Amino acid sequence: MPALAVQQLTKTYKGGFQALKGIDLSVEEGDFFALLGPNGAGKSTFIGIIASLVNKTGGQVEVFGHDLDHDPEAVKSCIGLVPQEFNFNLFLPVFEVVLNQAGYYGIPRREAKVRAERYLRQLDLWDRRDTEMRKLSGGLKRRLMIARALVHQPRLLILDEPTAGVDIEIRRSMWSFLRDLNAGGTTIILTTHYLEEAESLCRQIAIINQGRIAERSSVADLLGKLHTETFVLNLRGRV
Numbered sequence: 001m002p003a004l005a006v007q008q009l010t011k012t013y014k015g016g017f018q019a020l021k022g023i024d025l026s027v028e029e030g031d032f033f034a035l036l037g038p039n040g041a042g043k044s045t046f047i048g049i050i051a052s053l054v055n056k057t058g059g060q061v062e063v064f065g066h067d068l069d070h071d072p073e074a075v076k077s078c079i080g081l082v083p084q085e086f087n088f089n090l091f092l093p094v095f096e097v098v099l100n101q102a103g104y105y106g107i108p109r110r111e112a113k114v115r116a117e118r119y120l121r122q123l124d125l126w127d128r129r130d131t132e133m134r135k136l137s138g139g140l141k142r143r144l145m146i147a148r149a150l151v152h153q154p155r156l157l158i159l160d161e162p163t164a165g166v167d168i169e170i171r172r173s174m175w176s177f178l179r180d181l182n183a184g185g186t187t188i189i190l191t192t193h194y195l196e197e198a199e200s201l202c203r204q205i206a207i208i209n210q211g212r213i214a215e216r217s218s219v220a221d222l223l224g225k226l227h228t229e230t231f232v233l234n235l236r237g238r239v
């Protein structure tokens, strides 16, 4: 059973703009998958639909066999999301940000505290547990959002441009955390517009452009192609 199976997914926003034009995509359990594409390609729209933040116009989404239309709660419980932008109460202390999320999933307070401590330690944020989120740098905010996304122990972690605007040191620490998490069995999908990030982290890749999948392959095969002819130019033009 794939972690994610999407068929003929379409999205037309109010006003008539068609952001997704029939996406077919599947991601195997255990994969580390990159969705690569330029700004405006439809990455956040795609992820927003899977995470129930955006309504789809048409098509089918299944997460670990749960259909998004028939069992949205089961889909939600399988997914941890690190959104591209976060617009909740930034005055909350770091520890509370994670505990609140645990509350949202109905995790008992005692267990929530244990998990929050574990993930904050793993993400090097335990020393800052009493710091208000707004006082963290952009990179540390992202790491906090990863801890928050993991508190209900999702089988699939989705990160929307997690390292955009993050300095290289924190970016590397995030990469190594994500590699370990994936090695422990969590399926990961991330969007990025950095080809190097996809190369360095991921095994499978899809390139999305103007609401369509332009390419789908293993990273190894893609890199092979990159060494040949005009494909390089076409791709570099696109991403």
Ligand code: ADP
Pocket: 013, 014, 015, 017, 019, 037, 038, 039, 040, 041, 042, 043, 044, 045, 046
């Ligand atoms: P990406 O994440 O790849 O940068 P998005 O999914 O955010 O792309 O956006 C895809 C396209 O859909 C863009 O052209 C964007 O302007 C448009 N779009 C995104 N959100 C909305 C919205 N709420 N209403 C109308 N158009 C939108």
Ligand code: MG
Pocket: 043, 044, 045, 084, 160, 161
């Ligand atoms: Mg986006």
